[in-house]
Amino acid sequence: MTTQHQAKKKCRHYSVEYLKYGFVSAPQNQQQPMCLLCEKVFSNEAMKPSRLLEHLTKIHSDKVDKNIAYFQSLREKSRNEKLLEICLLALHNISLLIARSGKPHAIGEELILPAVREVLHTVVHKSPDQIMKAIPLSDNSVQRRVDEMAYQFVKSA
Ligand SMILES: [Zn+2]
Incomplete structure (x- = not known):
């Protein structure tokens, strides 16, 4: 009888x-931990709780005595910032779509804006107000962006 000691690779x-050590899952790879404080991403191998605690105590010694609520609110803040970045990128693309469609720019206010709110509400389960406040999809700003893009387009044509 042979006993197989096949070392199971611990993942x-x-x-x-x-x-509680200030780590969230990395946006690029959900299985890797990322430090909320310095955005350093750790490999799977390094993901021992002791290593994470060590990072916190050595690198962010002033945050060692912070409780989980502190990191929760930090995580929330960081998520909102990332979401905002993505939303602004989406706005840029939406403005481009409006420009290409040849539709009146008011369509941003009348149709696109409510549609975006709907997506945020039902898909992302976020209160749209906070995000929408930061997204200037008003007629004027769409108009301005369309003008800018038209200008770039004419220049490059
Ligand atoms: Zn860190």
Whole structure:
């Protein structure tokens, strides 16, 4: 009888437990932990709770005594910032779509804006107000962006 000691390769995954050390799952790879404070991403191998704690104590010694609520609000803030970035990129693309469609620019206010709100509400489950406030999809700003893009287009044509 042979006993096979086949070393099972331990693959650690990000666990919500790690938030207490200030780590969230990395946006690029959900299985890797990322430090909320310096955005350093750790490999799977390095993802021992002790290593994460070590990072917190050594690199962010002033945050060691912060509780989970602190990191939760930090995570929320960071998520909102990322979401805002994505939304602004989307706005740029939407403005481009409006410009290409040849539709009146008011369509941004009348149709696109409510549609975006709907997506945010039902898909992302976010209150749209906070995000929409930061997105200037008003007629004027769409007009301005369309003009800018038309200018770029004419220049490059
Ligand atoms: Zn860090």
